[in-house]
Amino acid sequence: MIKLRIGHLYPKLLNIYGDGGNIITLKKRAEWRGIEVEVHEINPGDVWLGEHDIYFIGGGQDQQQIQVSYELNRHKEFMTSERDRGAVFLGICGGYQLLGHYYLPAEGDKLMGISLLDAFTIAGKRRFIGNVTVKTEYDFSPYLVGFENHSGQTYLQGDTKPIGNVVVGNGNNGQDITEGARYKNVFGTYMHGSFLPKNPKFADYLLELAVGQKLEPLDDKIENNAHDALINKPY
Secondary structure, three states: OOEEEEEEEOOOOOOOOOOHHHHHHHHHHHHOOOOEEEEEEEOOOOOOOOOOOEEEEOOOOHHHHHHHHHHHHHOHHHHHHHHHOOOEEEEEOHHHHHOOOEEEOOOOOOEEOOOOOOEEEEEEEEEEEEEEEEEOOOOOOOEEEEEEEEEEEEEEOOOOEOOEEEEEOOOOOOOOOEEOEEEOOEEEEOOEOOHHHHOHHHHHHHHHHHHOOOOOOOOOHHHHHHHHHHOOOOO
16 A cells, blocks of 8 residues: 655644645545555644655745744755655745745845745735636646735746746736746645645646656546636636
């Protein structure tokens, strides 16, 4: 039997806009295929339980990001080694920002990330709030959908590439039409809502990266209809 270990990073601090639904989606879609799943919540002060196949980190407010920035950097070397051995990471909004080099808020000190992505974020004067549709190059899911709510503006560099281009919404920074980021198996996005329930094929893609093999398809008629109904939904 295939076993999958999921590390949910700092859910007591970063878990807004239904981000916990991403964990539920990964767990259930794996279990429906007979995969044994362990989900470990890792909060400040907890003892780490070694390597995981997938790490998830959600969004939160600036005050919570300060504490998470400190905690993540305590484990930066380990997280980097996990990335380089092929573990899957998914960061949403504030968690996405901290997977990059830093987040510079409107007030206060720069919050250092752990540089799993070659990206940085600065606070903008405008808040982006609304539906998002992103065109991707993934054959299995040419569109991703979600809901953004952020004022941070993220810029990608080097070998870190966007997961797609914005069709509806603002994406990374409202300027270059990119949304999200990927380097190796590290993914970041500003799409809440929750992201993975709205994009079941992308959830399966993460699972396949994590277990290292193709998975049997599920009967996703309802999920796909819900996904398709949100494509190009007005901002």
